[in-house]
Amino acid sequence: MADISFLLLTFFLLTSSIDTDQGITRKLPPPPDPKADPPEVKERNVLKVLVNKSDRLLVQGQPIDIRQLKERAKEFLTNPKDDPNLPEVEEVTINNLGTVRTTKGIISLKNDRGTSYDMYIQVQNELTAAINELRDELAQQRFGAKFSDLNSATQSEAIQKAVPIAISEAEPEDIGGKK
């Protein structure tokens, strides 16, 4: 008996890999409709994040370090002081949540064909971190728990509605040449 189970055990050990599938989940937009005009978005509502082929970041025309990106994104998405250069904020009533300040801000991410995948993931990670922190803050304030610890689906949906993943990826362009 022990021999058989040892055999099975070694078999499973050899054929399997502890391969936890985890990562950053995103939803791609549907392909653009050639007839429809692109939606008009005001200049102040867009945070332009550009990554060039040598993995440098440009946010709203200024070169910044990746470590500053999260704070920039958080400031942009909340606009705490009603700065006229930061996106419009409006009070919206959401079921189960009451009125919350939501922003019309969209982060526009554009990368070059030569950008390394590692850098791209770092940028996505920082932006996701900014959104997750905002969600956590709101959830803590309203429900007294972190967003990931909310146990009812209605609560998480409400938070997701209040703080959506507002990351838009620009249609690709070839600037730095193929590599």
Add this chain to the structure above:
Amino acid sequence: MARFKKSGGRSVPGINTGSMSDIIFMFLFFFMVITTIREVTLEVKVLAPQATEIQKLEKKSLVSFIYIGQPRKASLGTESRIQLNNQFASVADIQAFVAAERAARDESEKNFITTSLKVDQNTRMGIVTDVKQELRTAGAFKINYSTRKQAKKSND
């Protein structure tokens, strides 16, 4: 003090092996539960980048994989290649791949297929963008960039 004299021939009793099979079975089930059997042989090198904001993929049966990286065989050069199932593929094959993955699932599950992009960290974005554009046209909108877990940075 003869009363307390140790008897000379005392030996350690052997370990009872009767419960060994139970223990091994327990190990076996443990490994069976936590592991996934690798279905494809990787033809490309994939070392996923690290990230902190990670979500776990639920429902393994609803995930289809696309691998992108340098070929393992040095004779095939260093250009990043796409691997679908067990073979190299080109960007044009992705639509057919998505269709095949859909056909393999139940009707009710077709809309919940997540495409996991397992991409090497040194890959250039050009090929990844091409793949994403193909996925968009094929209608596979749910994607997941596969990453390794990184400990949260404490100084930020």
